[in-house]
Amino acid sequence: MKTEKPTTKIIAGKYRGKILELPSLDVTRSSKARLKESLFNVLQFDIIDKIFIESFAGSGSIGLEAISRGAKKACFIELDKNSYQILLKNCKSVDMEKCQTVQGNTFVQTPLFIDFLGNSKDEIVLYVDPPFDYRDGMDDIYEKSFSMIRNIEVDNIFIIIIEHVSSLEMPEVLGRFSLNKTKKFGKSALSYYFYTQK
Numbered sequence: 001m002k003t004e005k006p007t008t009k010i011i012a013g014k015y016r017g018k019i020l021e022l023p024s025l026d027v028t029r030s031s032k033a034r035l036k037e038s039l040f041n042v043l044q045f046d047i048i049d050k051i052f053i054e055s056f057a058g059s060g061s062i063g064l065e066a067i068s069r070g071a072k073k074a075c076f077i078e079l080d081k082n083s084y085q086i087l088l089k090n091c092k093s094v095d096m097e098k099c100q101t102v103q104g105n106t107f108v109q110t111p112l113f114i115d116f117l118g119n120s121k122d123e124i125v126l127y128v129d130p131p132f133d134y135r136d137g138m139d140d141i142y143e144k145s146f147s148m149i150r151n152i153e154v155d156n157i158f159i160i161i162i163e164h165v166s167s168l169e170m171p172e173v174l175g176r177f178s179l180n181k182t183k184k185f186g187k188s189a190l191s192y193y194f195y196t197q198k
Contacts, residue, residue: 008061010094011037013068020090022059023083035185036062039161040069042183042192047071047125050158053113055106055128055145060087062127064094072122075100077109107148118154129163132187142168149193150175160193 006022011033039062040047048070054063055077063074076091076099078084084103091099102109110126117124128149130141142164149160152175160177164170166189172179177193 008033008059010061010065010068012040013065013070015064015068015094018064018068018094020059020061020064020093021086022061023080023086032185032188035163035188035190036065038183038185039190040065042190043069043125043159045070046158049122050125051075051117051120051122052125053077053110053117053127055110055126056130057087057101058083058129060090060099060101062129063099064090066125067095067098071098071125073098073100075102075113077102077104077106077113079103079105107144110148111151114152114154114157118156120156123156123158124154125158126160127163128160132165146171146174149177152176155195157195159195162191162193164189164191 007019008022010016010018047066049072052063052066052071052074054074057076057078060076063076067074076087078087087101091101128145130145166184166187170179170182170191174193176196178196180192180194182189182191
């Protein structure tokens with residue numbers, strides 16, 4: 001018996017209703033519709049013409065939602081080979097010209113993207129969604145993510161959003177960025193960090 005592939009839909013914007021494929025759920029965790037809706041209710045029109053970077057992209061559903069709602073471009077970083085193939089398929093079904101994809105280590109590739117874009121006038125929205133699964137030596141994944149953010153030196157980051165387990169105590173400050181608010185959705189939560197003017 002053939003099992004149906006997991007899917008999700010783009011909620012709003014130009015590509016509203018477009019079905020996106022998801023990687024198998026034991027590899028990646030799809031961002032719930034309620035969480036995704038809340039995220040874009042917070043961002044609203046602030047997403048328009050921004051560059052959206054999705055670290056640990058999985059299917060790319062957050063970045064593709066951003067494109068649907070007017071982001072200038074989305075950059076996706078995903079390490080898992082199977083997830084990356086699905087990400088490519090989803091980008092092609094939405095708008096490949098606005099997608100830049102890299103199969104590689106988030107902690108290496110995200111800073112490269114940010115440094116490259118740091119010379120542009122474009123504002124960046126950075127979305128970091130570390131895997132919840134702590135197996136395979138991932139127990140320090142949040143600390144590595146925090147360290148990556150602390151090391152950001154560019155001035156054109158508009159906002160950083162971290163998706164994380166609700167039980168995690170989030171740092172008030174990460175380098176140049178300060179925690180603005182955290183919203184919880186069952187086991188998942190979103191924390192919003194803004195650039196702190198020095």
